Amino acid sequence: MMDTNGTGPDPVDVARRLRPALTKIYVAYFRAAEHSALSGPQLSLLQRLDEFGPSRIRQLAEAEGVRMPTASNTINQLERAGLVSRERALDDRRGVMVQITDLGRQRLELVGEERTKFLAEMLATLDDANLEHISEVTDAIDALANAYTQRPEPRAAL
Numbered sequence: 418m419m420d421t422n423g424t425g426p427d428p429v430d431v432a433r434r435l436r437p438a439l440t441k442i443y444v445a446y447f448r449a450a451e452h453s454a455l456s457g458p459q460l461s462l463l464q465r466l467d468e469f470g471p472s473r474i475r476q477l478a479e480a481e482g483v484r485m486p487t488a489s490n491t492i493n494q495l496e497r498a499g500l501v502s503r504e505r506a507l508d509d510r511r512g513v514m515v516q517i518t519d520l521g522r523q524r525l526e527l528v529g530e531e532r533t534k535f536l537a538e539m540l541a542t543l544d545d546a547n548l549e550h551i552s553e554v555t556d557a558i559d560a561l562a563n564a565y566t567q568r569p570e571p572r573a574a575l
Contacts, residue, residue, distance in 0.1 A: 442539070445539065446532075446535065446536065446539070449532075449535045450532060450535075453528055453531060453532070454524060454527070454528055455524065455525075455528045456491075458481070458483070458487075458491050459491055459494060459495055459500075460525070460528060461481060462477060462481065462488070462491055462492065462495065462501075463495065463500060463501070463517055463521055463524070463525045464525065465477060465480060465481070466501065466515065466516060466517040466521070467517050467521075467522060467525055470516070471504075471514040471515060471516035472514065472515060473506070473512055473513065473514060473515070474488050474489055474492055474513065474515060477492070477515065492515055495521065498520075498524075499518060499520045499521075500517065500518055500520055500521035500524055501515050501516060501517055501518060501521055502515070502516055502518050503515055503516075504516065
């Protein structure tokens, strides 16, 4: 089905077709991830800190779409595990910046490898033609994911 402008596929039609499969993949993927060293929220925060650098908890909460207490709790868990550290912001001594530690980067890499392996096992169940189709749309899926990833505000000096 074409979109209302007649220029391409209708996003609603694509969503109707894609949503059930994404839901099944999501459930299977995160069931396997339950045995991981990091929860989904912990992994997401570590990835954000690794990609964007030190941030205030408020910035992390906004970027992750969670409330401050939720982000703070996740940061506390990560800090107890030695995966993040907190330091006073240089530009505002009342502010606290959170940054990923070397151990946090190591854990992030390890968990990333585990999850890549599991996803590869899922993909290996496909025949060559379907695997090729998935390979061809990988950039589009990445663009969609990036369109919904909020970049945190410019960070204050550490």
